């Protein structure tokens with residue numbers, strides 16, 4: 244494979260929430276989805292961000308090596324990291340060569356010929372399931388849920404463990420019924436280590452103003468943490484699927 248260059252949004256050092264252990268988080272630029280409550284609309288445009296080479300990411304990731312331990316490593320987030328599949332695969336391979344494990348934080352809204360090699364190459368997947376209902380999924384993301392289902396098939400085929408995540412937004416998916424549906428939906432995934440519900444917050448909305456993009460959810464309040472805890476207690480990782 245000839246070396247390709249990527250588009251970077253930003254780095255985060257010592258990330259502790261985007262996967263197990265201490266991680267360097269690489270936010271790749273570009274996303275085909277347009278989620279109504281996206282906190283990072285500045286990652287959408289693939290022509291934005293800055294050009295980067297695999298070596299620069301490897302050098303940056305190396306700095307954290309003494310902190311990664313048994314579990315940590317690099318998380319590729321975005322944007323949608325699979326949107327730059329060729330660069331992603333190339334970079335994960337380069338990291339693997341020096342013993343750094345990579346995981347992918349994806350929304351399952353994009354697939355191409357590099358998606359399967361990317362799934363194969365990664366250690367695990369953080370799977371952001373925007374909604375278990377196909378129509379609502381489309382309303383939120385502007386993309387077909389079918390792509391997410393195909394990605395789940397690939398994840399199962401390569402036996403990768405998954406952390407499922409869903410952002411809970413008042414008035415959109417903050418109901419018990421939604422959690423029951425999510426419990427049913429995640430039965431499609433063979434290896435689930437964890438399911439996390441994340442409360443919607445309105446941080447990031449000023450980015451919309453800066454970019455001159457209308458923020459569709461501007462009247463929605465942040466998610467109530469008590470309701471979130473209650474909904475979280477309803478989440479069931481299917482026994483037969485957990486490790």
Ligand code: SF4
Nearest residue numbers: 274276278281322350
């Ligand atoms: S998939 Fe993620 S980055 Fe893309 S629009 Fe949705 S929330 Fe934003």
